[in-house]
Amino acid sequence: MSSTNTPPRLESRDTAMSLYHLLDPEVLANPYPLFRRMRSEDPVHWDPFLHAWVVTRYADVLEVLLNFSADRTPNPAQLDEMGLSSLNPIARVMVKQMLFMDAPAHTRLRGLSSKAFTPARVEQLRGHIQDIAKNLLDGLQARSAGNDEDEIDVIAQLAEPLPAIVTAEMLGVPTSDHAQLKQWSADFAEMLGNFQHNPERYPRVIGAVAGMTEYFQDAIRQQREHPREGLIHSLLTAEIDGDRLTEEEVIANCIVTMVGGQETTTNLIGNGLLTLLRNPDEMTRLRNDLSLIPSAVEEMLRYESPSQHTARMCPSDREMGGKRIQKRQAVIAVMAAANRDPERFPDPDRFDITRKDNRHLAFGYAAHFCFGAPLARVEGQVVFEAILCHDHPCAADAGVALEPGLARAESIESESTRGRARRRDISFRGAGKRRSAIRHKICSASRLSVSRARTRRGRRAVSRQIRRKN
Numbered sequence: 001m002s003s004t005n006t007p008p009r010l011e012s013r014d015t016a017m018s019l020y021h022l023l024d025p026e027v028l029a030n031p032y033p034l035f036r037r038m039r040s041e042d043p044v045h046w047d048p049f050l051h052a053w054v055v056t057r058y059a060d061v062l063e064v065l066l067n068f069s070a071d072r073t074p075n076p077a078q079l080d081e082m083g084l085s086s087l088n089p090i091a092r093v094m095v096k097q098m099l100f101m102d103a104p105a106h107t108r109l110r111g112l113s114s115k116a117f118t119p120a121r122v123e124q125l126r127g128h129i130q131d132i133a134k135n136l137l138d139g140l141q142a143r144s145a146g147n148d149e150d151e152i153d154v155i156a157q158l159a160e161p162l163p164a165i166v167t168a169e170m171l172g173v174p175t176s177d178h179a180q181l182k183q184w185s186a187d188f189a190e191m192l193g194n195f196q197h198n199p200e201r202y203p204r205v206i207g208a209v210a211g212m213t214e215y216f217q218d219a220i221r222q223q224r225e226h227p228r229e230g231l232i233h234s235l236l237t238a239e240i241d242g243d244r245l246t247e248e249e250v251i252a253n254c255i256v257t258m259v260g261g262q263e264t265t266t267n268l269i270g271n272g273l274l275t276l277l278r279n280p281d282e283m284t285r286l287r288n289d290l291s292l293i294p295s296a297v298e299e300m301l302r303y304e305s306p307s308q309h310t311a312r313m314c315p316s317d318r319e320m321g322g323k324r325i326q327k328r329q330a331v332i333a334v335m336a337a338a339n340r341d342p343e344r345f346p347d348p349d350r351f352d353i354t355r356k357d358n359r360h361l362a363f364g365y366a367a368h369f370c371f372g373a374p375l376a377r378v379e380g381q382v383v384f385e386a387i388l389c390h391d392h393p394c395a396a397d398a399g400v401a402l403e404p405g406l407a408r409a410e411s412i413e414s415e416s417t418r419g420r421a422r423r424r425d426i427s428f429r430g431a432g433k434r435r436s437a438i439r440h441k442i443c444s445a446s447r448l449s450v451s452r453a454r455t456r457r458g459r460r461a462v463s464r465q466i467r468r469k470n
């Protein structure tokens with residue numbers, strides 16, 4: 001090959017290590033080789049395609065989350081200057097959300113909000129979550145029993161509705177609204193850290209913001225007349241030294257809390273179940289000792305972090321990993337890479353439900369540490385206990401041999417920092433008595449279905465599907 005055809009080394013390395021590869025479904029399905037390469041070859045990497053630094057080592061991610069600025073969303077005046085005034089309705093909400101603020105504004109907002117979301121309230125929700133999980137799992141079982149091909153879509157029928165219903169309970173609005181809340185959250189999540197420009201989607205996000213604002217205005221009006229336990233009422237009444245939140249602040253932070261708790265928890269359930277299915281020995285260990293569930297959920301959070309990265313701005317010119325980062329340059333902290341850093345976690349690519357000293361960064365770190373982490377943990381614990389304890393069919397292949405699986409990625413439309421959308425098909429075939437074909441179609445954050453064919457006709461249909469996929 002002539003030298004003119006060979007791209008300069010730096011350029012090819014930049015191309016190879018860009019986070020843009022996460023838009024490739026194959027990479028998104030298993031981003032860890034990319035993260036490993038970045039961590040070992042260029043742990044503080046300038047990504048020219050994203051115009052941002054990408055930080056992948058545990059120690060550096062910690063430093064970014066601790067000391068860099070979270071004030072990263074353009075305000076309406078800046079959008080006007082950029083000729084993007086149409087996005088002002090979104091910006092007006094985002095600048096009032098705790099996720100995009102630094103101290104002291106963040107400290108004030110977070111302080112008032114935590115008054116509204118106490119550990120006691122989370123414990124109180126545990127019972128409701130158990131009921132919700134049981135109802136959804138019973139529904140799955142009933143549906144699969146009456147279905148020849150016995151297909152269970154774990155994401156659509158469990159991992160998505162559960163956080164949506166819990167979110168409605170947590171806010172104190174009717175649970176029957178959960179599908180609408182889920183849809184708005186999915187639309188709004190487009191704006192949270194998505195590094196793809198999708199102008200054609202902006203009207204949808206603007207519509208979602210208008211819908212949510214109106215919805216919460218109504219809810220606030222109702223709650224002023226008929227108070228109902230939940231975050232909306234607690235935020236309305238939270239007070240520290242006479243300071244209270246304005247109605248706009250209540251709405252903006254109801255939105256960020258609602259959005260923050262959905263796709264992430266869906267990913268925890270979907271990826272957690274997938275990881276157990278891929279690690280049958282760990283699944284059996286867990287099934288035999290349910291007291292390991294809290295530790296197993298922590299390991300799921302580390303091993304397949306539901307929220308893979310977040311962004312900050314550099315607060316002043318400084319050096320990190322031998323690189324000079326300039327004030328107000330964007331920095332992407334990849335928690336999913338930090339959580340697999342061998343410098344911090346021995347044998348990081350091993351899924352070990354009894355891992356000790358598992359201080360992962362899946363919920364972030366420092367001032368912005370996930371506001372809903374106690375609730376997310378309870379949701380994860382309750383769901384996995386319900387699945388394993390009742391030997392639910394969606395985890396039925398603990399004793400089933402996993403054939404070399406087909407991990408085929410389908411297209412994804414976007415990638416957001418708040419969750420890793422991925423799609424794969426993996427085929428399983430049962431052994432011994434349970435010689436049923438089992439197909440797992442996985443799209444964490446979108447779809448994970450398990451089909452078990454009990455009848456001969458059903459088995460043939462599934463086998464055909466698997467052959468076609470192969």
Ligand code: HEM
Binds near residue numbers: 099261268310372376
């Ligand atoms: C497995 C589930 C979850 C994961 C992995 C997760 C992850 C995270 C992460 C990484 C952050 C920090 C982002 C940053 O520093 O830029 C965060 C913040 C936040 N999360 Fe979660 N989250 C989860 C569930 C929830 C739930 C259930 C709620 C709502 C009850 C929630 C509400 C929030 C809020 C409001 C913030 C902003 C906190 C602040 O800025 O002070 N999250 N979450």
